[in-house]
Amino acid sequence: MSNSMVNEAEPKELRDESDFEAIFSGGDFTSVCGFGSLLSERSARSTFPELINFRVARLNGFRRVFGNVAPIFFERGIAKPETKEISSLCAEPCEGETIIVTVFEIKKSEIPAFIQREIEFRFLAVLPETLDGKLYDKPAVLCSRSTDEEFFQVRCKGNKDIFLQHYGRHNIDKIWRDDILPCRVYLRHCILAAKNLGETAYNNFLDHTFLGDRSTTIREYLASSGSGIMEEEPPESLKFRYGG
Known part of the structure; x- marks a missing residue:
């Protein structure tokens, strides 16, 4: 069986801290996959100052999609709702697709904050591989596409007040959409971060990252x-964080 066939098997979903503990029960660190802003080591370290072992990897069976509204862009003043340029990135399963990602380790004590910060996503345990095709022996956490219904029922426990706390104050009533466009500042940052990782990662980002329509690549969009x-x-206040 090839590595890609192994890697494209149904990944395990991690719904809460106990699921994380079950997957990462052998040590003090948890592996995380970066596919957007976390392609930048500088950006990753601004979120996880004590991360270790930052490296480039390949993840088979997934593509990147600009398909979710990100409140953080409204909070930082870089969302453009008038042009629908309000989207962040998710990764979603897609047979035959491959994305270049980063992988690094964070302390297990950081998992609760990680879950809360990426609360709209579905967390999956995936097995990346090295760029020369060697499958990792330990899984990494990937923030994958979810649904509005799952977010409301699982993360918000069916409580509208929790939803309003995260999204309603920005007049967002739907998270996962196929009719929005990338936040411009964020897209530029991701492209520069991929370019800093080398030509393979750069071209992979341009050709295997899609708008919400899932047909227009970022290369075509640009x-x-x-x-x-x-x-x-x-x-000026975001030049370091969103500088690639």
């Missing part, structure tokens, strides 16, 4: 309607 995105500097 060539058509994404004019000027790469020339736009982030706001």
